[in-house]
Each structure stands twice: as structure tokens, then as C-alpha cells.
Amino acid sequence: MLESSALTPARPATSAAYTDGHLAAARHAFSSPDRVALTASEKAALTSATEPPLRHEGLKLARWTLGTGPRVVLVHGWNSRGAHLLGFARPLVEAGFSVTLFDLPGHGDSGGHAASVVHAGRALRALATHIGDVHAVIGHSMGSAAALMAFAHGLSVKRSVHLAGPSSLTPMVKGLARAQGLGPADAAAFAGWVESFIGTRIANVDLERLQHGLRHPGLIVHDAEDRTVPFAASQALHAAWPGSRFEPVTGLGHRRLLVDAGVIARSVAFVAERA
Template sequence: MNPQTSPISQRQNSAENAFTQACIAFSRPRRIAASEAETAALATATRTTHAHEGEDIAVWTWGEGPRVLLVHGWDSRGSHLAGFIQPLLQAGFSVTLFDMPAHGDSAGEHGSVVHSSRALLSLATALADVQAVIAHSMGSAAALIAFCQGLQVQASVHLCGPSSLSTMVKLQARGYGLNPQQSQAFHAWVEQFIGQSTQSVDLESLLDGLRHPALIMHDPEDKVVPFAASMALNQAWSGSQLIETHALGHRRILTDDDVIIGTVAHLAHNVATDQPA
């Protein structure tokens, strides 16, 4: 029997392939095109680019007033939060959204929550007037890191976000069927890739950034990010409120009218605008 086709060899190849796929899934997001409706919305904005770590990040801005920065998740793009734009403008805010490195219209091929947090902090520092953040999924975790590293806002909203990278790495290893030895190797690979320990960006290490009022919304039936992540964030954040959504899963939360209304109300209550009360 050819050893390359033996059952043992096949299992080894399968295990190696699973490890490789886990690494790719962690570091190389899918580049998603904007829908027709999203493209139309983006066309009404002022588009600019922000230079970050040698590459250009695509940025879109609407309106005048206190700036709200919209932060998308993994395998996503800024325009996926387009449903928030008009309600925020009507409430007296200006709105900026952007595509993370290696996402949407931004440059790059690799990323992670740590890479995204650096891009978020870099852009917010350049803008200099970000008063609030609305963040979904991985973008929420990136925002938590940025808060701990100096980004100060008056309020934020977190939708279906993970709160600890170590937990997500374990879940990803499990999802790809990695055995204990491979899982340990995957964790080590992740830490090498992001340039720091996963523990350094777990919730327990980010508490100093949780200093403003926050609204957290999450569906307990979310199959991408466990609801327990938002429960832990709410418990650790004394100035936060957790709202359970229903039948929205991980992504429909971005287009739900009640979620958008609640988000805008939270920001309007905590961020001063020129709009009449």
C-alpha cells in the first residue's frame, strides 16, 4: 500500500489541513462586496482614506454634529451598519464608518481583532472628535481593546460581541476539530501572529477602558458569538445595560428597527447634540 494513501496518512493530512484552515480563518477574512443598497448609501457620503501601517483604510462620513464611529465585524464591511446612518443623522449626529484592514474596500490581506483595534484607534486618533462608537461582533472586541489603550468616548453600543480572545480561540479550535495538541499549537500560533498573549486582550485585562455608559445587545440564540460573552461584559462593566434580543441571531441585529431605535436613544441620552430635547 502506498503510504501516501494509507488510512493513517489520510488522517494526518486531514489533521494538518484542519490546522491550516483554522489559521487561515483566523487571519484572512473574506472580502465581502457591498450590496446595491449599501453602494447607494455610500455614494451619498464624503469618502476619504486613512493611512494606517503602510496601507489605506477606506472611510465614509455623513453629516455634522457629534461623531459616531461605526465598527463592523469579521468577514464584514462598514456598510453592513448602514441602517444606523439616517436615524443617527436625524438625531443630530455625524456618522463615520470604515472598512477594517483586509475587509471591504480597504487594503491588506491579513487581520485579526488586534489588527482591527490598532486600525480603529489610529483612525479615531486622526479624526480627533469621536464621541461614540457602535460596534458589531469582532468590532466590539476591537473597540474594547481601543478603549483600554486610550480611546475615550461618551457612550458606546456593543452588538453580539466577544469579550475574551482566549475563549474565541478555543471555540475556533473546537470548530475545526483540532485535537488537544493541535489546539495548543493553534493558540501559540495565534499569539505569534498578533504579537502578544491572548490573555492580554481578554476582558479581565481591558477593565480600565470601561469608563463610559454602554448598551450591550445580544441574541441568546446567536450561533457565532456566545451570549455568555455579553453577560460577562455586562457584569464587568458597571455602567452598562444588557438587552436580550430575540430571533435576530448574529447578523440580523444590524437591521432590526428596535435595535436601531434603542441604539440611537442610548447615544442621544449620553452624548450632547444640538438637537432640541
């Protein structure tokens, strides 16, 4: 065995380190969100709305509820937190809804260090089960994708709003592999690691496998110049969802959707339609 292996040129240590480092970076980028603290104004807005943490898969999920009436759940994106959707809360409360915001696993004030769209989808389903009846969901970025997962696995709502969200996991995994400079072999290894981490095939988190859950009216909003989530993801979601309305916007990028008065007003009006 020693002689046989000696005939095979060893990969230089520097090359191995390069590959291992890039794979590690890709794994970290996929699974380890940055934790963002509450600002003083966000803390003040949520002080009277704090609810006991929801226990979920060994973690405590921070949550807040404002107002009374049919329940609307707001779901934040990657490297974000529930408070970043506070701009939607007051208009929804004024329209007669109760609003629940929560921090996804590994984000904000919730427990855990690892996360993914699959973790987020399970957390949303757990929260909805605890609440009992959810009128609508508004999701931004990964929060939108988490909602698609939750709908496909039993969460039923009257309406949902999807702001700049990915609609399939496969292109996101491939895009991250490219961004981290992974070659074909390492990209395949990374994809295998992703499937182990999320506990299912990547294809099971693609729109083709999720679209059966889209049985209610939906509003899709996306900026064509979004540099974080491709505009094509929302185009694909709209094409696969007969009950959806697609409203492209300009000049807002990926995150300014959350503070734009027009987007907020259209989202609230859509949620309130036929409520």
C-alpha cells in the same frame, strides 16, 4: 542518529496531512476574512460620503462620513463591511450626529488580506486619532471587541453600543480549535500561532485585561439564541462593566440586529442620551 530515530515509529503520512490540513484551516479561519462587495443600494447611499482613504500600517482603509455634529464611529464585524451598519446612519444623522463608517483591514474596500480583533482594534484607534474627537462607538460582533481593545489602549468616548460581541479572545480561540477538530497538541500549536500572528498573548485580549478601559456608559445588546457569538460573552461584559446596560433580545440571531428597527432606535437613543 539514524539508528535512534529509526526506533521511533513515524507518524503515517495520512495522519500528518490530516493534522497539517486542520491546522492550516484553523489559521485561515482565524486570519483570512471573506471580502464582501457593496450592493447597489449601499453604493448609492455612500457615494456622496466618501472620504480619502486613511493610511494605516501600510494599508489604505476605506471610510465614509455622513452628517454633521458629534462623531459616532460604526465598526463592523468579521466577514462584513462598514456599509452593513448603514441602518444606524440616517437615524443618527437625524439626531444631530456625524457618522463615520469604515472597512477594517482585509475587509470591504480596505487593503490587506489578514485580519484579527487586534488588527481591528488598532485600526479603530488610528481612525479615532485622525478624527480627533469621537462621541460614541457602535460595534457589531468583532467590531464590539475591537472597541473594547481600543478603549483599553487609550480611546476615550462618551458612550458605546455593543451588539453581539465577544468579550474575550481565549474562548474564541478554543472554540475555533474545537470546530476545526484539533486535538490538545494541535490546539496548543494553534494558540501559539495566534499569539505570533496578533503580536501579543491571547490573555491580553481577554476581558480581565481590557475592562479597565470601560470608564463610560455602555449599552449591550445580544440574542440568547445567537449561534455565532455566545450570549455568555455579553453577560460577562455586563458583569465586568458597572456602567453598562444589558438589553437581551429574541428572534434576531447574530446579524439581524443590524436591521432591526427596535435595536437601531434603542442604540440611537442611548448614544443621544445626555449628548
